[in-house]
Amino acid sequence: MPSAGRGQQDLKMDEESEVTGDNTTAEVGEVPAGFKEPKASRLNVDGRTVFLTLAALLIFGLMSLAVPETFPTVANLDSMAFQLSEVGILTVGMTLAILIGGIDLSVTAMANLSAIVAGLVLLNLVDANATPERIALAMALAILAAILVGLVCGYFNGLLIGRVGVPAILATLSTLMLYSGLGVGITEGKYLAGFPEQLLNIGIGKVLGIPTPLVIFAAVVVIVNILLNYSAFGFKIHMLGSNAVASRFSGIDNSGTIIRTHMIVGLLSAITGIVTLARTNSANAAYGNSYLLMTVLVAVLGGVSILGGYGRLTGVVLALLCLQMMSSGFNMLLVEFRGSNFFRDFSWGLFLLFAMVVSYFSDRGGMQAFWRGITHR
Amino acid sequence: MIRQITRSNEFVIAVSIVILSIVMTIVNPAYFTLANLFGMFRNATVFGILALACLIVMISGGVDVSFVAIASASSYITLTLLINRGFQGSALVAYLIALPIGVLMGCINAFFVSRFKLPTFVVTLGTYSMYYGFVLFFVGSGYLYTLPAGISAYARMRLVTVRGAEVGTSSLHPSVLLLLGLAVLVWAFLKYTMIGRGIYALGGARDVAERTGFNIPVVQFVMFGLAGALASIGGVTQVALYRNGNPAALMGSELDVIAAVVLGGAAITGGRGTVVGSLLGLMLIVILKSSLILAGISAEWQRFVIGVALIIGTSLPAIRGARLRRRPGTVVAG
Numbered sequence: 001m002p003s004a005g006r007g008q009q010d011l012k013m014d015e016e017s018e019v020t021g022d023n024t025t026a027e028v029g030e031v032p033a034g035f036k037e038p039k040a041s042r043l044n045v046d047g048r049t050v051f052l053t054l055a056a057l058l059i060f061g062l063m064s065l066a067v068p069e070t071f072p073t074v075a076n077l078d079s080m081a082f083q084l085s086e087v088g089i090l091t092v093g094m095t096l097a098i099l100i101g102g103i104d105l106s107v108t109a110m111a112n113l114s115a116i117v118a119g120l121v122l123l124n125l126v127d128a129n130a131t132p133e134r135i136a137l138a139m140a141l142a143i144l145a146a147i148l149v150g151l152v153c154g155y156f157n158g159l160l161i162g163r164v165g166v167p168a169i170l171a172t173l174s175t176l177m178l179y180s181g182l183g184v185g186i187t188e189g190k191y192l193a194g195f196p197e198q199l200l201n202i203g204i205g206k207v208l209g210i211p212t213p214l215v216i217f218a219a220v221v222v223i224v225n226i227l228l229n230y231s232a233f234g235f236k237i238h239m240l241g242s243n244a245v246a247s248r249f250s251g252i253d254n255s256g257t258i259i260r261t262h263m264i265v266g267l268l269s270a271i272t273g274i275v276t277l278a279r280t281n282s283a284n285a286a287y288g289n290s291y292l293l294m295t296v297l298v299a300v301l302g303g304v305s306i307l308g309g310y311g312r313l314t315g316v317v318l319a320l321l322c323l324q325m326m327s328s329g330f331n332m333l334l335v336e337f338r339g340s341n342f343f344r345d346f347s348w349g350l351f352l353l354f355a356m357v358v359s360y361f362s363d364r365g366g367m368q369a370f371w372r373g374i375t376h377r
Numbered sequence: 378m379i380r381q382i383t384r385s386n387e388f389v390i391a392v393s394i395v396i397l398s399i400v401m402t403i404v405n406p407a408y409f410t411l412a413n414l415f416g417m418f419r420n421a422t423v424f425g426i427l428a429l430a431c432l433i434v435m436i437s438g439g440v441d442v443s444f445v446a447i448a449s450a451s452s453y454i455t456l457t458l459l460i461n462r463g464f465q466g467s468a469l470v471a472y473l474i475a476l477p478i479g480v481l482m483g484c485i486n487a488f489f490v491s492r493f494k495l496p497t498f499v500v501t502l503g504t505y506s507m508y509y510g511f512v513l514f515f516v517g518s519g520y521l522y523t524l525p526a527g528i529s530a531y532a533r534m535r536l537v538t539v540r541g542a543e544v545g546t547s548s549l550h551p552s553v554l555l556l557l558g559l560a561v562l563v564w565a566f567l568k569y570t571m572i573g574r575g576i577y578a579l580g581g582a583r584d585v586a587e588r589t590g591f592n593i594p595v596v597q598f599v600m601f602g603l604a605g606a607l608a609s610i611g612g613v614t615q616v617a618l619y620r621n622g623n624p625a626a627l628m629g630s631e632l633d634v635i636a637a638v639v640l641g642g643a644a645i646t647g648g649r650g651t652v653v654g655s656l657l658g659l660m661l662i663v664i665l666k667s668s669l670i671l672a673g674i675s676a677e678w679q680r681f682v683i684g685v686a687l688i689i690g691t692s693l694p695a696i697r698g699a700r701l702r703r704r705p706g707t708v709v710a711g
Contacts, residue, residue, distance in 0.1 A: 174687035181681030346510025
């Protein structure tokens with residue numbers, strides 16, 4: 001008897017959430033984001049990938065023409081690689097959070113908290129006359145501690161979203177305050193600095209001539225891509241993001257999937273924290289505040305549906321490339337003006353809106369719809 | 378009726394504020410003074426006006442992050458314009474110039490949200506970056522300390538001044554009245570106008586609102602325009618209260634304002650939220666902040682405590698909602 005009653009209640013509840021689910025998809029457009037996929041699957045590229053690839057090539061070409069002596073140089077590619085990697089790892093995390101139909105606003109807070117804990121471990125274990133072995137051990141422990149912090153923070157996020165049922169944007173807004181508040185509290189708002197020099201190897205070192213952060217970023221992209229496209233877990237992520245009700249009725253443990261996804265987001269944030277700690281040789285609770293909006297921007301620009309369920313890492317990486325080249329290029333172009341990085345913000349905003357409008361029309365039949373849209377209104 | 382009141386979100390926050398105030402008065406008598414109260418009102422004025430802007434968009438079911446950028450951009454453009462012209466007149470002129478700029482920026486948001494049916498959060502994320510980038514690069518990024526005489530006079534205006542025992546003199550700025558006036562206006566707009574009801578309808582169920590006959594684009598343009606207007610008023614008030622123009626002063630505080638509105642019971646999914654609740658939520662955050670200092674806890678833990686308050690404030694309704702849904706035979710709105 002109790003089991004029958006529960007089933008009925010479940011049904012009632014799901015009817016309700018199904019209605020709201022319908023609303024949200026209808027809001028964005030009559031056609032769901034993944035609808036056209038079968039048609040384009042021959043080459044496994046979609047409109048967004050083509051657009052971003054062209055945009056990336058165009059930006060590279062234009063910037064190379066505009067500042068030929070500084071832009072297309074090895075030194076610049078090198079420095080772009082360093083800047084791109086940290087945001088990149090964070091963005092992969094954000095992409096996962098958006099894919100399951102949520103968002104994670106606490107990514108930078110988790111990264112900073114992990115870095116602070118790692119920094120504290122290092123400062124307490126290593127003194128001026130520590131042996132290399134001791135330093136290596138301390139660094140291993142510090143990295144372990146950072147990863148642990150990331151996993152715990154991610155678990156807590158997942159718990160709030162998956163089990164308690166707080167909307168993701170709210171839950172992670174709260175934990176953004178919580179984690180960054182914890183970081184500020186522990187450090188009393190000060191910078192942690194004075195770590196062993198060996199740490200810099202991770203931050204500004206190179207492996208076979210490639211910057212170490214870029215290697216880490218590439219590894220993250222490859223692993224997460226395999227996870228998303230070739231594992232049962234990745235299937236669950238897509239399923240949960242595109243239709244939570246359907247996914248539960250197919251026997252997927254929704255809250256478990258949410259928790260595990262957010263633990264991965266936490267882990268990726270912790271890795272970003274370690275890389276930042278190693279590059280700047282310092283840790284602070286206020287680092288990378290502007291990264292937060294940037295990760296969302298990159299993910300959305302990369303074609304990840306903000307409603308979840310659809311998105312590709314190739315698009316995200318391409319979007320990241322575009323934004324990084326725009327930012328570096330404009331910095332060189334406008335070097336004689338004050339505040340050239342503000343122009344970067346301006347151009348990013350425009351670029352995001354432009355990309356959204358383009359994808360709106362490509363979802364509705366390309367240039368024809370674009371033309372109709374202009375002439376009929 | 379009584380049960381309805383005691384169950385409301387506003388009531389819970391009001392009770393939390395009262396309890397917190399009683400505890401704080403026992404811990405440190407300096408809390409229960411006019412001086413402290415005035416200080417808290419001062420801190421709440423700008424954020425209060427911004428919270429109204431954030432609230433009306435949130436009721437429609439979208440999260441607006443661009444309102445702080447609109448506030449900063451419109452007030453800084455206005456100020457630069459006035460200073461370059463050598464204008465010395467009344468602060469009212471500053472409000473009147475900033476207002477259309479704010480409305481225009483709000484309408485740009487509305488255009489993208491309405492015409493292309495894009496999510497508010499994504500659009501305002503883009504315009505946030507755009508507006509800030511525009512003002513900081515094309516208009517200027519420096520502090521403006523020499524304000525026009527009229528704005529300086531406005532900044533020095535006082536409603537009441539009290540001499541506190543410990544904190545020194547403390548006074549109430551007339552902009553508190555501005556906040557109250559705007560709050561009443563927004564409340565009336567949301568409650569008694571067709572477009573105001575349309576915002577709730579849009580946030581509750583878009584399809585239903587559309588079929589009921591609400592003109593959704595009009596609702597969206599009015600809503601974002603009003604939010605832009607409120608943001609610009611908040612921006613000019615910020616300049617006056619802090620006596621300098623700094624385009625980055627409000628940067629990053631959008632999350633604090635959103636937190637206050639959410640704590641005040643507005644549903645991030647839309648359809649629910651009140652002016653009174655948002656202002657109470659804001660007061661709770663302001664009181665929490667000032668209490669910590671008075672209780673002798675270092676200011677570094679402020680953020681942490683607000684985080685804890687937010688987690689409690691957002692988890693409780695979620696748990697209650699889940700319990701209500703589980704009870705057979707109940708229909709839960711929102």
